[in-house]
Amino acid sequence: VPTFSILRDGFRGLDSLSIQDLFxxxxxxxxxxxxxxxxxxxxxxxxxxWLNEKERVKGPSLWSWxxxxxxxxxxxxIALSLSLCFSFVRNxxxxxxxxxxxxxxxxxxxxxxxxxxxxxxxxxxxRSQIAQSLGANRFQRLIFVELPFMKRxxxxxxxxxxxxSLGEVVSVLLFSPPGIQTLSSSIFQAMxxxxxxxxxxxxxx
Numbered sequence: 001v002p003t004f005s006i007l008r009d010g011f012r013g014l015d016s017l018s019i020q021d022l023f024x025x026x027x028x029x030x031x032x033x034x035x036x037x038x039x040x041x042x043x044x045x046x047x048x049x050w051l052n053e054k055e056r057v058k059g060p061s062l063w064s065w066x067x068x069x070x071x072x073x074x075x076x077x078i079a080l081s082l083s084l085c086f087s088f089v090r091n092x093x094x095x096x097x098x099x100x101x102x103x104x105x106x107x108x109x110x111x112x113x114x115x116x117x118x119x120x121x122x123x124x125x126x127r128s129q130i131a132q133s134l135g136a137n138r139f140q141r142l143i144f145v146e147l148p149f150m151k152r153x154x155x156x157x158x159x160x161x162x163x164x165s166l167g168e169v170v171s172v173l174l175f176s177p178p179g180i181q182t183l184s185s186s187i188f189q190a191m192x193x194x195x196x197x198x199x200x201x202x203x204x205x
Contacts, residue, residue, distance in 0.1 A: 033165035036162075041161075086099060090176070103171035104164065111161075112160050112161055115156040118153065
């Protein structure tokens with residue numbers, strides 16, 4: 001089975017990895033993933049909340065197509081277009097991180113909107129009405145009624161966003177200046193040099 005052979009070779013190749021390089025790549029990858037999760041949820045959750053309230057009153061809305069629009073384009077095409085339009089970001093480490101996070105978030109949002117929309121569809125409007133009748137304001141209804149119900153869907157969205165960010169390499173190669181190394185780019189570089197055991201070791205990590 002290919003998966004088991006990769007794991008077997010990966011564990012054997014762990015000794016060949018530099019602990020310092022591995023720690024740095026893991027730290028950068030997790031940092032980027034954390035910002036991707038935050039940005040994608042900060043955009044998609046309020047938008048889907050508003051869309052759910054709008055559709056509850058007026059029915060299906062054409063605005064629902066906006067959030068899935070990036071799915072109709074290739075990751076490489078959009079990342080390459082953004083890197084050409086904002087080529088100056090490679091001259092700054094901070095801006096290069098911003099470019100990577102924004103590009104990844106563009107493709108994470110259409111993915112996480114599926115579990116979030118499912119959660120909003122299952123969320124009973126009667127819960128909010130009962131809380132409102134008891135004197136709860138909008139913020140209290142969000143904290144004590146909506147978020148506890150939505151936590152499993154948010155958790156699933158976080159897993160999707162982290163998994164996509166850790167495995168995405170196009171935006172890292174296009175935006176990152178020399179010196180920024182992530183787990184996915186380390187795998188890509190090892191494969192391009194035919195160091196397959198090292199690539200398998202990064203895959204295990």
